[in-house]
Amino acid sequence: MNILDEINIRNARPSDHENVVSVMPDWWGGRDLSSSVLKVFFIHFNKTTYVAEIKDDLVGFLVGFLSQSEENAGYIHFAGVHPHYREAGIGRLLFQRFYGVCKSNRRSIVRSCTSPINKLSINFHQRMGFIIEPGDGIVDGVPVTLNYLRKNDPKVLFRKELDR
Ligand SMILES: CC(C)(COP(=O)(O)OP(=O)(O)OC[C@H]1O[C@@H](n2cnc3c(N)ncnc32)[C@H](O)[C@@H]1OP(=O)(O)O)[C@@H](O)C(=O)NCCC(=O)NCCS
Structure with a gap:
């Protein structure tokens, strides 16, 4: 099964x-x-x-x-x-x-973020069709936003456009 x-x-x-x-x-x-x-x-x-x-x-x-x-x-x-x-x-x-809940509330963008060390999460999001936002820094070759959730804690920001 x-x-x-x-x-x-x-x-x-x-x-x-x-x-x-x-x-x-x-x-x-x-x-x-x-x-x-x-x-x-x-x-x-x-x-x-x-x-x-x-x-x-x-x-x-x-x-x-x-x-x-x-x-x-x-x-x-x-x-x-x-x-x-x-x-x-x-x-x-x-x-x-x-x-589904986003679409039923007329939301067409899904956002998420992860730490640049979490390669698994980066791979998963990319397979799921998320793009990485350009940000204001690079860590391990990946674009990051340096002070997104707190100072000096770079995050990889993801965005996905949902099909209508
Ligand atoms: C990230 C996580 C939630 C993925 O869950 P999962 O049930 O294994 O994911 P799925 O089986 O639904 O995979 C969806 C897609 O991602 C891909 N994928 C999943 N894990 C992957 C990995 N380690 N490397 C590359 N691709 C991966 C799958 O191949 C699949 O793509 P495909 O359908 O095109 O083949 C899980 O690995 C996890 O809990 N990781 C630890 C916590 C974490 O880092 N969470 C991050 C989100 S906040």
């Missing part, structure tokens, strides 16, 4: 937060970025925040929101897939769910 047939994607609930942050260091190869995934997303942004499950086990999540500053854009804050279930299409499925 195809793994994707077993996946259930649903809107996140506040009670999912603890489980999601507990798996993040493992899913990010030892980097602990869990303090950036606040419970408030699971409380107040649950129409754009999802978990993917097989039976009742967490195998993926996406935390996103509709931009208030850019009325045509949605923003993916974090997304992750359980290492045992990668490259099977779960990340794509989560992103597509987010594209």
